Amino acid sequence: MRVLRRIFSRFYLYVLWVFFAVLFCGLVFSRLGDTDPAHKITLYADVPDMRDTVLAAELEKEKPEGIRMVKVHPFSYAMFDTDDLLGADLYILPASRVEEYADSLRCIEGAPFDAAGGCLRGGELWGVLVWDAAKGEGAAADFIDYPDEDCWLFFNKDSKHILSLNGTGDDAAIEIAQRLLDLRGEQ
Amino acid sequence: MKTVLYRAEHIAALKRKNEKWNVVFTLVCAATLALFLFFAMRRNTLNASRMELYATVAVLIGGWIAIAVWDCALRHFRTMREHEERILASEEEVRELRGLVTLDKRHVRIPRSIDVRGVRVQTDDGVVRLLINDAFAGELEKAAAQGELTLRSVEGYVTEVER
Numbered sequence: 012m013r014v015l016r017r018i019f020s021r022f023y024l025y026v027l028w029v030f031f032a033v034l035f036c037g038l039v040f041s042r043l044g045d046t047d048p049a050h051k052i053t054l055y056a057d058v059p060d061m062r063d064t065v066l067a068a069e070l071e072k073e074k075p076e077g078i079r080m081v082k083v084h085p086f087s088y089a090m091f092d093t094d095d096l097l098g099a100d101l102y103i104l105p106a107s108r109v110e111e112y113a114d115s116l117r118c119i120e121g122a123p124f125d126a127a128g129g130c131l132r133g134g135e136l137w138g139v140l141v142w143d144a145a146k147g148e149g150a151a152a153d154f155i156d157y158p159d160e161d162c163w164l165f166f167n168k169d170s171k172h173i174l175s176l177n178g179t180g181d182d183a184a185i186e187i188a189q190r191l192l193d194l195r196g197e198q
Numbered sequence: 199m200k201t202v203l204y205r206a207e208h209i210a211a212l213k214r215k216n217e218k219w220n221v222v223f224t225l226v227c228a229a230t231l232a233l234f235l236f237f238a239m240r241r242n243t244l245n246a247s248r249m250e251l252y253a254t255v256a257v258l259i260g261g262w263i264a265i266a267v268w269d270c271a272l273r274h275f276r277t278m279r280e281h282e283e284r285i286l287a288s289e290e291e292v293r294e295l296r297g298l299v300t301l302d303k304r305h306v307r308i309p310r311s312i313d314v315r316g317v318r319v320q321t322d323d324g325v326v327r328l329l330i331n332d333a334f335a336g337e338l339e340k341a342a343a344q345g346e347l348t349l350r351s352v353e354g355y356v357t358e359v360e361r
Contacts (some may be wrong), residue, residue: 013313013332014270016305021269028261036234036254043238044246068243080243 048098049180050079052172052187055096056103057086059156066154070190075183078172100170100184101191103141105160106130117168122175122185124192130163138163139192151194164188200360201341203334204285204352212279219271226267230260278333281312285352293351295328297321299342305332317356319349330356 018025045051052070067083074081089096097115104112109130118135130138142149142162149157150164166173166188171180237253302316313332318325328351330338341347341359350358 014266016313017270017274018266020307021265024265024269025262028265029258032254032258032261036250036257039238040241040246040250040253043241044243064244064246071243 044080045082046079049171050077051082052078052080052101052184053082053084053095053099054101054103054187054191055084055086055089055099056155057105057108058103058162059158061085061155063088063154066151069151069154069194070187073190075181075186077181078183078187081187098167098169100167100172101188102165102167103155103162104138104165105158105162107160109138109163109165112165115167115169116165117173117176119166119176122173123189128161130165138165139188140164141192148195150192153194164191200358201337202358203331203337204282204357206286209279209282209286212275212282216272216275216279219267219275223264223267223272226260226264230257230264233257233260277311278331281331285355285357288352290353292357294348295319295321295326295351296348297326297346299338299347299349301330301335301339301342314355317349328356329354 052075054070061083063083063085067081070081070083084095086096102112102116109116113132116137118132118137119139120135122136124136124139126136128140128143129136130140140149140161141164142152142155142157144157144160144162149155149162166176166184168177170177170184172182172184174180174182175185233256234253237249237256241249298320300318300320302318305313305315307313314329315332315335317328317330317338319328328349334356338347338356338359341361344361348360349356350360
């Protein structure tokens with residue numbers, strides 16, 4: 012009885028502890044689950060649904076040198092943090108959304124990708140085909156629910172991981188893009 | 199029959215209880231921290247949200263137990279001990295009363311001190327109100343059921359009961 016009486020008289024402490032536990036663990040785990048952009052590759056996909064953590068784990072199996080983690084998110088993840096979206100290295104965009112993000116993308120002419128079915132702008136290759144809607148097959152289709160239109164993989168023009176394209180950093184984003192393209196699948 | 203409520207042996211027993219609960223408190227905190235670190239170290243890309251959930255539940259429950267131990271045991275025994283030491287060391291004159299005794303049902307917590315209950319003593323000269331440490335209220339209640347009592351008090355607290 013005495014114990015129950017004491018617990019109820021200090022009930023606010025137990026409620027405050029709930030907030031503390033959730034905030035503390037959330038903060039620590041968000042720090043553990045992230046790292047400096049120089050050591051991670053971020054891929055955003057504008058698709059209806061995806062198994063983002065499973066795909067990230069798959070891409071992390073063979074990390075390029077200097078890369079600690081691969082982050083994969085749907086566009087909806089960046090609802091309240093557009094900086095993270097604009098700072099990503101790779102994007103998967105459906106044909107209808109390419110122009111909307113054109114300012115953040117860059118030409119990948121000269122990079123080791125198959126130009127067949129790619130997204131061309133001004134006669135140059137900008138995006139690699141990752142989803143062929145007509146055939147119903149594409150890259151990482153086991154992990155990504157693509158929309159009913161072709162989707163391409165693009166590179167952020169400011170990425171620090173496309174040495175072959177913009178001469179800065181390393182080629183980790185290109186290596187991860189190749190790993191993604193190797194994960195073929197059908198829907 | 200005389201019952202002395204405030205005794206040096208009781209204070210020594212409170213000290214021992216405090217030491218025992220201190221160990222329990224330390225163990226609970228250490229176990230919570232160890233569980234949190236365990237889940238944090240097991241975290242990977244695939245199980246991140248599950249490990250965060252486990253760690254949050256561990257910190258939440260461990261914290262609740264620690265708060266309960268701190269408040270209901272550590273703090274309780276410490277304030278009891280401090281109160282009893284103060285009453286035993288008090289130089290105030292002992293007051294003696296005889297009459298019919300009734301105890302208030304309500305428990306009152308004195309801020310930063312013990313829980314007490316009000317004591318009403320019906321003497322020949324009128325009603326006198328005293329306080330009793332909640333831990334001793336049971337003994338007084340039993341004795342009061344058998345008729346008139348002689349109470350001795352220091353600083354308004356009942357310290358001895360005599361039938």
